Amino acid sequence: MTVVLLPTPAEYADPHYALHADGTRIERLEDIPRRRAAATPAASAVRTATATTTYAELDRDASRVANALIDAGVGPGDRVAYLGENSAQFLATLYGASKAGAIPTALNFRLAPPEVEYILGDAEPAAIVLGHGHEHLAATARDAGVGLVVTLAGPDGYDAWVAAASDVDPGYARDPGETALMFYTSGTTGHPKGIELTGANLGQAVAAMHYLLELDTTSVALAPVPFFHVSGLGLALVAAINGAELLLRNPTSPADLCTILQEYRVSHAVAVPTVIQFLLTLPEVRTGDWSALKYLVYGASPMPEPVLREATAVFGCKFLQSYGLTESTGGVTMLSPADHREARKLRSVGQPMPNVPVRIVDPATLVDVPPGVRGEVLIGGGHVMRRYWRNPAATEAAITPDGWLRTGDGGSFDEDGYLYLHDRLKDMIVSGGENVYPAEVESVLTGHPSVAHVAVVGVPSSRWGETPLAVVVPAAGRTVDAAELIAWARERMAHYKCPSDVVVVDALPLTASGKVLKTSLRSRYGGAGR
Structure with a gap:
């Protein structure tokens, strides 16, 4: 499966356009600085707090x-x-x-x-x-x-x-x-x-981002996500291809990120949902000048619907969600800015990008399931990694003989082809024979005014086998009452999905890419008998 990145007529006429003259996408990292230096040698490629580097x-x-x-x-x-x-x-x-x-x-x-x-x-x-x-x-x-x-x-x-x-x-x-x-x-x-x-993986991924983000030589892109994460480096690559300035500031706190976004008039930024949630707790965010911010791209983990609604109202920019893995060279689905205006779509991670096949299958048989039925997300096409380094057993477990990447993520399609995630399959909780998907529970609990952040994990139960446990970070100036929060959940979803217990903590453990480290929570709170 081949994707050709075709410039628009205006781009063909632009002498500063950085893609190959024949219109095909760049498929070599080493070509990116070569071609951009030839197109816009004096333009700012990288800006830090103290220096600017031209292309x-x-x-x-x-x-x-x-x-x-x-x-x-x-x-x-x-x-x-x-x-x-x-x-x-x-x-x-x-x-x-x-x-x-x-x-x-x-x-x-x-x-x-x-x-x-x-x-x-x-x-x-x-x-x-x-x-x-x-x-x-x-x-x-x-x-x-x-x-x-x-x-x-x-x-x-x-x-x-x-x-x-x-x-x-x-x-x-x-x-x-x-x-x-x-x-x-x-x-x-x-x-x-x-x-x-x-x-070829990188070329297809960058081509998709190029079309989605509307970057050009006037753009200022910020990737506070570390470059050892595919989403952070991906923005750096697509910014260079389009001649945008890449702002390299490493925020020390959400307040620092808030200042940097405004001071440097950032037009395009990438953030994980936990960072966006932290930003929304700052009073200065609500009075800030966000007129320069055009796109805020988020992903890496589900965004609770109440948080997304609040962020859309506060920042006023275009939001774009992309779901993917490092093994899929980053994002493979897209919830467009237009999709963000439809409430029913906000719970999804969008539709597969053009030329990226995505399937939902029974994880045991790998047979496709119909829309509305939950299964495992499989990704195909040119985004799929070559292999795991020196690990043929892991490669064989992750990639099917016909080239499909097994994500280990639970998901389902609706009738319109929008993908809904239902957590990692290993994170799914089976309580009394019923499947409980933590992302759904977290979305409900986040709507409570006393909850700033929450992670739901399954812990052993002598009665149900497993039961949901909510690990909650309180909102500033608020306290969390476990009984009240459980009652709140029971008013909004089936009782078997609701947490049977609540633990209040100062902060959730996160991976370097901003994902909640649920293995740590299960280890810490996994005592039997709840």
Whole structure:
């Protein structure tokens, strides 16, 4: 299945348009800085709090990284890791490793040293660049056998390393079917796994985002989501293809994010639902100037309907939801801005994007089920990853023989082809023989004025086998009464779906990408006898 990204007539006439002259999509990471530097060399590619990097400078820096890697013996197929917060150096390393034919590998900078050591032992990178504040991991990397360790800090660090290299593009061009980029899973169900994405995967994903987001050379894009997450890096790539400015500010708090969005007149931003929920708790959000904000893209986990309604009223911009996995190269469905105006569609994650086949099947037989029936979400086509790195057993379990990705997510289609998620299949609660889907319960509980955030998990029950437990973060200045909250739920949904108990906490445990770590909650509150 091939997707061709066709420019509009106006784009064909625009000398600054960055896609291939024949209209096909870019399928090589290394081509992105090359083509954009040729189109708009003086335009701002990356802006930080203290500096601006033009597209010509980014392309030159990427070539220097490539030659520095080649001089160190790094060759095609070798892994080059980056561990650090979003930065211009991250992007130069990403593109530079690609120009050298290596596989850039984005690592989670929030991991503990033993977790980093595991991933380094699995990926076996030939080189690693450590961002500011992560220099202490140099010894860990060397102990793991990484031959070249570069830190951003110090007189012999990154700047000196690239300055000594040639800025002549080595001209490498990877086959689109080869692995072009590697992420690692968050490891919430075991050891992290390397996810191999090809140039063709990335090309199709970026093509879809290009059509959806209306980015151009006047846009300012902010991805406060870390680049080791596919949604964060995806916005960076599509911004570069369209010549937008990428703002690299790493917010330290929801209040800081609120300030950054307004101060820099951000037009396009990506956020996970938990971040949007936190923003809505700030009084200053309701009096802010959001006139520059055109698109707010969210995903990674379901958005409770009350939160979505409130966010739409407060920010006034176009909202776009996209559902997907790292294994599917990011988003594969789209709930458009127009869909957000129809109340009945707000509970869905939209329709499959063009040329992305999505099925709902019985998880035991893999036979398609009709609309309205819940099953497992399967994804096909060009978005599906190549494989898990050096893990054929996991690859075989995740990808069917005919190429469908088993997401492990529960979902259903309605008659109009909109996809509704019903949680991870492993998160589904079976209480007294009835299936309970936590996302549905969470959506109801979030509507209570005393609830800021909530996660529902199944815990053992001597009577029902399993029972829903609500773990709640109270709204500012409010207290949560367990009996009142359970009664609220019972007025709004079947009693078997309602939590049998409520735990009040200061904060929910989150993965690095902002998802609630339900494995931790089940472990913490999974005592029997409720």
